[in-house]
Amino acid sequence: MSGPGRRGLGAAWRRRRPLRTRLALAVTAAVAFVAVVVCAAAFLVVRSALYEQLDLSLTQSARLAAQRNPGAAPGTLAGECRFLAAPACAEVVPADPAKDPDTPGLLPVDPAARKVAAAAKAPYYTNITVAGHPARMLTTDYAKGRALQVALRADTVQSGIAEAARWLVLTAAAGVLLAAVLGYWVSRTGLAPVTRLTATAERIAATRDPRHRIELPSRGPSGREDEITRLAGSFNTMLGELEQSVTAQRRLVADASHELRTPLTALRTNAELLAKGDRLTAAQRERASAALGRQLREVTGLVNDLIELARDEEPTPLVERVRLDALVRHGVDAARAHWPAVEFRVRVAEGAVVVPGVPARLSRLLSNLLDNAAKFSPAGLPVEVELAVVGGGAAGGGAVGGGPEVTVRDHGPGIAEQDLPYVFDRFYRAGAARALPGSGLGLAMARQIARAHGAELVAEPAAGGGALFRLTF
Template sequence: MTGTRGLGARWRRRRPLRTRLALATSVAVAVVALGVCAAAFVIIRHQMTRQLDLSLAQTATQTAQRTHNWGPTAGDASCQFPATPCIQIVPADPAKDPRGGYRTLPVDAGTRAVADGRSPAYYRELTVAGRPVRMYTSRLPHRDEALQVALRSDTVERGVGQAARALSAVGAAGVLVAAGLGYWVSRTGLAPVARLTATAERIAATRDARHRIELPPGPPAREDEITRLAASFNTMLGELEQSVTAQRRLVADASHELRTPLTALRTNAELLARGDRLTEAQRDRASAALGRQLREVTTLVNDLIELARDEEPQPLVEQVRPAALLAHVVTTAREHWPEIAFTVSVAPGAAEVTRPGVPARLSRLLSNLLDNAAKFSPPGGPVEAALDAGPDALDLTVRDHGPGIAPGDLPHVFDRFYRAKAARALPGSGLGLAMARQIAHAHGAELTAEQAPGGGALFRLRMPTRRP
């Protein structure tokens, strides 16, 4: 049994899906066709035999009604003619049999039993004069005699044979049609799968995720499971293409951003290596520059590591109060930017609201927004942070009174390493806002940027407080 299952498994592995589907469909249709033909043959044979039996019974009834002389009748014959019945009357007592032992149809104990009423009427297949005959034996009413009526059955056998040959031809044609239908069904039904396989193999060979599977035309409501699978595969390819493109852009941007500080690091390191040729003031300046550049590279690398994280670690998720988190981050920002006036406004309904999140990551998001606002604010200018509670979300806004965001820069403010013309002279790597949006998305929040009424930039963070 195990060997049989092993052979079946090996056969399935060696045969392609299209062949297996075609064979399965063909076998199923062929079995149905052959089953219908077999059932039709049985029904035809039964009906033809039944018609012969009815004819025998009818002949026996008519003979019993019109026969008054229970001797030999004109119906007696040797069953030589197909449509002529053989008729004979047999008494229950052999001693009263006028014909003695000579009979056209065979007489046995069963015939005598029917004659004296001990057995019911019956049908029997036999051969008379070398010809197949079906005989009906019944008891004559109110007489101890049996009436035997026989008709040749070779016509029925010929009809059954003709029906068998016709149904065999129909069954063979059905098997051929089943094979054709199986091939057509497998070819048509698996066409999207074949295209999906070809696309996957082409992507694996070329490593190019821009390929797509061609979908059949038609409204989405009429799509079948295979078409939906192909559409899902195309969606997955689109996501893969975006991921690969973003990864390549991140590597290219990171390489470009790291090239300048690494070159400066190498220059200052080489300069300090020849410290005996420098004055003490030159060594101090080189050491200070080296330390500053190391901090910049460290910050940049840490930011890149943070950006490489797709989701928040679940063990660190806890219930946090955004209002308390905002107050803490504003206090820290005042220490870093003493020349900026930070103001905080918390609506009464938002002070005690909690939501799940990673406190350190949310603090990083808020500090990035406040640092960005402080960077673009004029000395002594205010940075306004406000927290308001809606029916199902918290709205946090951070506004500065700086030059604002140019319309051409607005779609790119959250891109990695993107720096507007007004920000290229300011410190930073261009990763703060990109990191802020990524943290917001990881927490199910939405971060947007817009021009503030009256000038400056306005960043809006919407954090849902209810699970969808």
């Protein structure tokens, strides 16, 4: 089969097999491979050691035969090796086959032995059969033109090798079986968090309830968690964020429906009233028409605010370098036109204060803060707006050396301590603000815009009374 075909079959097999099975097979294959390689290496070492011992005995036997029979003619020197307990048998082999004795010897003679006799080849060992039994033979130089062949029965060596092979095969089989058990255990233990993660994800998909969590083992020393545990922890964190998001979404929908119910009811009432215009006086029709227009504007503003709050981040293509000092002055001028009865005092840092952002969104943030301050500002007391650079001044070329900070302070009733944690919540309105116009979304939108621009907006009681809102970039 071609390479792409084999790859396709392999991919299909991997898709059909669960991850736990694939991991168990991989661990089993790895451990089994190591076990087989180790056993094979051990077999070769044992075999080499046994033959090395036999070869040493052959070398000693050849030395003794040469010492006892110096200058012997070609022929058999000793032929007892046909018996298991007999000493080595020995023969003298001439380099010239014509000088062979008339009676053939017990040991086989091959051309390589003639070369050793002629000093054309180094001594060597070979495995032979003597009288139907396995034997090991050494062919070495003996005298000029002659070689000495010495042989010993190798039954014990071969039986030892066979015995070692049987034990090593059993060991390898046991190793493969142990590898399978370990592979299953590793896959079951190592993938347990993944299994719990999968089960949790499937349960959330089935129930659409993000409150479920993966059970994590007790924490060890810091930084000692494994990758799977960290993955499960990250998944739990993600589920927590998802739960918060779903809860906030449901709360937003519930709050929006509650806030829209009253103006929509008033709109319907005024629309029905205008539908019966022939029964109304001109003054009544004018009041109903003005009320309908005002309620339409309120509903439109509320819907626009909800749309703005539904957007989590600013569009990147609209981000540019914004002159914050010019933006503050423009926002205060717009607030003066909208709130002519309120005095606005402005202090702006010298030099250009530049931040990256969306000008329209930053302008909306500032106008929300100014409208909130003007709404609570008592008659005759000013709203104070200040732009300063914290930790630095204007750098060369109009750049900023520190972080810009905008503060908006009013002299109204301030923020009660119990209301302070909730002033930026959607639709939250303190007791003192319930009689004032507004939907309770302005400050929530201001904080969202601030965070989308990498800034932080906080509220705090002002010294001497009133509320202070601090916007820090």
